Amino acid sequence: MKFEKPAGINPIDQLKIIGKPTDRIEGPLKTTGTAKYAYENNQEVTNVAYGYILGSAIAKGTITRIDQSAAKAAPGVLAIVTAANAGTLNTGKFYVSRFLAGPQIDHYHQAVAVVVAESFEQARAAASLLKVDYKKAKGSFDLDAVKDLAQTPPPAQFGPPPQTLTGDFEGAFKTAQVKLDETYTTPDQAHAMMEPHATIAKWEGDKLTCWCSIQQMNWGVRDLANILGIPKENIRLIASYIGGGFGGKGTVLADLVAASLAARAAGRPVKLALQRPLMFNNTIHRPKTIQRIRIGADHDGKITAIGHESWSGNLPGGRTEPATASTRLLYAGANRMTRLKLAVLDLAEGNAMRAPGEAPGMMTLEIAMDEMAEKLNMDPVAFRIKNDTQEDPEKPGRKFSTRKLIECLQTGAEKFGWEKRNAKPGSIQEGQWLIGMGVASAIRGAPIAKSAARVRLDSSGKITVETDMTDIGTGSYTIIGQTAAEMMGIDLDKVTVKIGDSSFPESPGSGGQWGAASSTSGVYAACFKLRETVASQLGLNVGKAQFSDGKVSDGDRSFALGDAAKNGDLVAQDEITYGELSKEYAQTTFGAHFVEVAVNAYTFEIRVRRMVAVCHAGRILNPKAARSQVIGAMTMGVGAALMEEMVVDKRVGFFVNHDLAGYEVPVHADIPYQEVILLEDIDPTMSPMKAKGIGELGLCGVAAAVANAVYNATGVRVRDYPVTLDKILKNTI
Amino acid sequence: MEDENGFGGITRREMLAGTAVAVTALAITRVTGLEAAPAAPIVTPVESAGVSFSVNGKAVNLQIDTRTTLLDALREHLNLTGTKKGCDHGQCGACTVLVNGRRINSCLSLVLQHENDSITTIEGIGTPENLHPMQSAFIKHDGYQCGYCTPGQICSAVAVLEEIKAGVPSHVSADLNGPMKFSNAEFRERMSGNICRCGAYSNIAQAAAEVAGVEG
């Protein structure tokens, strides 16, 4: 099915099942510990051995020697894999990381060896017996120090162009009546998903099956084939349940490669999980940015010039953190400029984390907007509303497919009680606590990609859906089931959803906020085809056939749906592809975040007291799951605002706080009741589902709303995240 | 497939370990499904010791590598994979189980420390066909997303309600000597050893409030 024109009325619009706040269909499994995650697929393998990775002790240099004698002699050891015996290994196409070091070391905790033993305890103990000699080399670990050496990166597959210019930014900024020119920083952040990267690898001849934990099965197969130098056809990846990803499990990382190599070396299936303290320096992360924002406006608060520059670093060939993305579309202004610069750093690879670019970009842009509103003596909500635009500010005449930013801000302000905010910082105190309120806009692109599915009807009228889409906590199982049930006119419990298997038809997987909209559209296409097959099988008029209540009718005649499969299951497979609508329209999601904080007047401890989010993100397929995506993102935003930072030791070249005690993420006590308002939106330019993603939108702007609230509480403007009490203390004395 | 006791059909084979320290090691082999394929014999020496305890009401005797944590014993030897390994260092709470009714991090406990203990894992709290009220409330309030921290959250939440009933105070209890009552703030403080990176906290608190019978 090719989607080229805005969708008209279709079976999804019945909204009998789509749009309902259905409980997740896999809930009984997840809440009872019955859902199997990668490392837990014990039933699939016999005689499994255990792998354990030894990470590099240095950040940059070469391995001169590995003495394996003690490790080899250790109890239970079956094999030791190093670069010396692993064979040629290439890289994947999304990450530039090499997953086995040697002789070069590219970054700290890069895998140096994989030890395979009969038990986990034996593998772990033997790994510590490897004696590795290194020759250290000088590395580059400090973005501030190499900022001026940063280059303009080549155009990237994802993200904005490295440079954009509309009108005369420099001239307009120079002559603006009111100006802001500030520099902000966002730190290196970790995905810190709860399930570590884990794989069980099993070879049968030259066929490799891996139970793993990755978000994009198609990329996973492509990349693992590339890395190991084997045909894609020989690889099957299975990820029925994934314990969180947030971009940190996009495709193949060290666990998949190490387990595959280890299983081959040991001649047995191998299970391997990255130990938590290894994850922070071994895998990928959201890289640090330095961002300069310039805004010029006239006295009435109309923006005349807006410029956003961002510097980040990465391993050679790695991607640029595209922090300028949101600034291109969020506010009006005739004269605009964005610029990305990339430096070389020898830290672990920087790559996608939930709303890459847009999350860190909005962390800073929305503080800048708060600062600008204050300079203009305007209310921050009013300032944002005044600079709303209903067309792409870089391409006048190109409309947004839907855009209700103003309504998001107004609805949120009312629900939150924004009118109670005192614009003068530090003016509200309750006991020992200073109270502040902050706001930020939210914006996140709404990409959609081709996606395929297969649907099978049996004679009892039940439907089985298969697609290689994954569920990383997003609700994929449920919304895919809801889509099929709506399309086929059956109850949700008549649908079995099978996902997370690369042998199923290809979807774009979970990432970039495209998963829900894309994968359900693929299921729509397959179901559309199945409806035709059913109608023709039953001799019904295809155009008139109605599917509802488990029946098919064309007005004259009616059959039970299962009757069409009386002589055998009916199977339909299709893929949805897209025309040019995404070029014709700016397809984007919008929102607004409102936050109240309390800051202790003596210690400057910061606690979030209230949070309200309003989102405008296309048709909401399941309000319960969508709301959860948003509250989860709001929680991650609180972490980004107040605590999350991987600290670089610039002498040694590594992230020092590389565990979950050192890298703090929010806990229950940090998060109050969160209110989410989902504005009604149907975007027919997107797909037949008329839906967009929401999971990344929920994060964009949250941290800035918190930071702005802290400013309102204390009068101290912190421009370097995370906003911690020491940074406030330093500015109050 | 799991047997009715939820142990996935474990067999134990005694192996003579012939080690320098003259301990007798028993290799515990996992058997998957109904096909009890024999494991390769383990001939390597390990320091091992015996321990007996009960899991979800079923008696267990293990002769096991002394280094094995309760968490790894459950997951790798008893096929009870509902208890999760998130950090293996007591920093996330995904491995929470109940020992004699009290919640602990099973990753920071040697299985040998549990002689005669009565252990309850998520599999013993409820099953898909027979959910515990806390599990039902988590489903109703969407108190989970990826599901990986969820068993630990549920075990912890069940224990927290008991701790409040038993009058155990918390960091946020205004009066240490007064009666303890469920509140949103009390629950959140007590649950802070269970990290949920998906950020389902707000919903988890509502689920627990419903089970506690108070307004969230």
Added chain:
Amino acid sequence: MKSFTYERAETPAQAAAAASKPGAKFLAGGTNLLDLMKLQIETPTHLIDIGRIGLDKIEPTPDGGLRIGALVRNTDLAADLRIRADYGILSRALLAGASGQLRNKATTAGNLLQRTRCPYFYDTNQPCNKRSPGSGCSALAGFSRQLAVIGCSDACIATHPSDMAVAMMALDAVIETVKPDGKTRQIPISGFYRLPGKTPHLETNLDKNELITSVVLPTPVGGIHVYHKVRDRASYAFALVSVGAILFKDGGGRIALGGVAPRPWRVPSAEKLIPKGAKEFASRLMEGARPTKENAFKLTLVQGTIEGALTENRS
């Protein structure tokens, strides 16, 4: 984790005797020891599980104090009605630490003996004088935001992570022990911890294999009991600064700090300045501080936290 042999001791005497085995270590709750063994920061070759030797009661002493068994779990200690009523600072400190799960497992003695959370101590690739004497201190010119500002040395700026011990310091607790030869002794907590100097790997004045059997709290002293733990996230985090205070009606008090030094930090001779206010008291309390650039804020924070505690509880 290195392989080790394991035995369950039945009595304190048996445990103490077993400790003479080479490479032996006591295992109580295990919440810190096992963590460190997994990383091979601790590498015992023989573990003596003392979890079932008794020592798990809280009993009155003849002079009106309480004797806390070494193996009383942190949860039970915090919840004990006598502790809550008369030693609130101790309840509060315990409840500010770790998580419910960890407090259910961790013991009184284990809490006293827990080791630093300095990130360089935890990474065996990095030099650390505490873990590997003579290798150097990575933290001194490294990431030190969390670390000590006073009592530390050029060899080590690690902090002691316990909250419980801060309260015990304010309460003048006494630690009781038994040695492998059966001899017992009492050590006031003020003399229990060592400062790092040039030997940061030596953390307490316990002899090798000396077993803590109990902690004695003297007669209750009354007053208002406060424990304010300052940290970035609201719970389940180690202190940037913590203030344990017992404040008396006459304006006097006792104040001990956590998060600032290699041991719970208290300077009794400074306490006469408490009535003069946080600024004067804190500057005397922190006299000789030698912070790094990254953790100098702790000096301001100490004063602010004390001021907040004094203000709230004197108003």
